[in-house]
Amino acid sequence: RETILVISNLTPSPRDNYRLGAPCMGYYKEIFNSDADWYGGAGLGNQGGVYSKETPSHGKPASIVITVPPLATVMFKAVPPPVAVPAAKVSKTAGETPV
Structure with a gap:
């Protein structure tokens, strides 16, 4: 399940250091910003x-x-932490030379 946080500022003043509630710990990637250069902002x-x-x-x-x-409106997507993959066990056969 994806988590996306959306917030709009409908005033002519920027809101610096605005604290927004988040459902979980982690990294939140900014996936949309209507004030971006790309959109002429x-x-x-x-x-x-x-x-x-x-x-x-x-x-x-x-x-x-x-x-x-x-x-402007900005959107943030919660990025799930990487999943740890257990290392594969390698069996060594007698007389085999490691590569």
Whole structure:
């Protein structure tokens, strides 16, 4: 299941250091920013993403601190932590030379 956080700033003032509640700890990748250069905006944003903190906010157990550009919408996608893959066991046969 994917988690996407969406926040809009409908005022002409940027919101720096805005704390937004997040459902889990981890990295939140900025997947959309309507103020990006690509869309003709000023390019104010979050340098691609942010890590959450163990600070509850908005009824959620964690939070992210972000910049919300003026008159813009930003979206963040929770990136799941990498899954650890157990190392394969290699059986050594007597007389075999390692490669």
